[in-house]
Amino acid sequence: MYEGKAKKVWATTDSSLVVVEYKDDATAFNGLKKGTISGKGVVNNLMSNHMFRLLSQNGIETHYAEELSDRETVVKKVQIVPLEVIIRNRAAGSMAKRLGLTEGSALKCTVLEFSYKDDSLGDPMINDYHALAMGISTKEEIAEISRMAFKINDVMKAYFKKLNVDLIDFKLEFGRFEGRIILADEISPDTCRFWDSDTGEKLDKDRFRRDMGGVEEAYAEMTRRLAEENEVM
Numbered sequence: 001m002y003e004g005k006a007k008k009v010w011a012t013t014d015s016s017l018v019v020v021e022y023k024d025d026a027t028a029f030n031g032l033k034k035g036t037i038s039g040k041g042v043v044n045n046l047m048s049n050h051m052f053r054l055l056s057q058n059g060i061e062t063h064y065a066e067e068l069s070d071r072e073t074v075v076k077k078v079q080i081v082p083l084e085v086i087i088r089n090r091a092a093g094s095m096a097k098r099l100g101l102t103e104g105s106a107l108k109c110t111v112l113e114f115s116y117k118d119d120s121l122g123d124p125m126i127n128d129y130h131a132l133a134m135g136i137s138t139k140e141e142i143a144e145i146s147r148m149a150f151k152i153n154d155v156m157k158a159y160f161k162k163l164n165v166d167l168i169d170f171k172l173e174f175g176r177f178e179g180r181i182i183l184a185d186e187i188s189p190d191t192c193r194f195w196d197s198d199t200g201e202k203l204d205k206d207r208f209r210r211d212m213g214g215v216e217e218a219y220a221e222m223t224r225r226l227a228e229e230n231e232v233m
């Protein structure tokens with residue numbers, strides 16, 4: 001049906017379901033930087049599905065339906081709300097740069113940010129008034145998306161803490177399904193900043209974006225901690 005930067009989407013015989021295939025292709029800076037992270041698709045599929053199951057146990061409805069293989073998962077077919085919903089627990093990345101803050105500095109409260117999902121515009125940051133004014137979403141949807149994003153942050157922060165990982169920030173996407181807003185897309189080292197709680201070592205896609213080396217190793221380390229925690233559970 002569709003091939004994106006990091007995933008392919010396949011139709012199924014059931015019109016309410018699609019199959020997502022996670023690729024090893026990696027891009028950054030709106031497609032300007034391209035590369036491959038060997039094994040990334042497997043890590044992202046595994047972590048996303050694990051997080052979706054955990055979130056569902058915590059009352060968050062997600063698009064997850066069934067894991068088919070180490071790279072393929074059946075998900076509910078949603079109409080994506082064209083917003084990148086970003087939660088920030090500490091200042092990093094584009095926020096640190098834009099506002100002149102030290103990478104990793106503490107924030108007095110959690111920050112919720114929206115970007116308009118549009119590659120040709122470079123996903124510009126917008127606020128809820130822009131989203132309403134442009135007809136991107138309704139007031140009710142924005143309230144529901146915001147409520148869910150903060151709840152997801154609570155569940156994820158606590159979970160990753162058990163893996164000795166600080167959840168610095170992350171991006172979510174939501175979709176419309178049978179009149180409801182549900183969590184879609186993925187939750188992975190591509191879409192989150194994960195820092196080791198003791199050393200501050202980056203265990204996410206920033207290693208690729210910033211040419212830091214050890215990219216595959218970082219993804220593998222997150223998988224290792226996830227698997228270890230799974231055995232304990």
Ligand code: C5P
Pocket residue numbers: 084086092093094095123169170171190191192193205
């Ligand atoms: O680059 P920035 O600091 O705005 O990114 C914030 C968070 O959102 C990071 O965790 C990053 O991985 C994620 N993100 C993403 N996809 C984008 C932009 C940001 O997953 N297109």
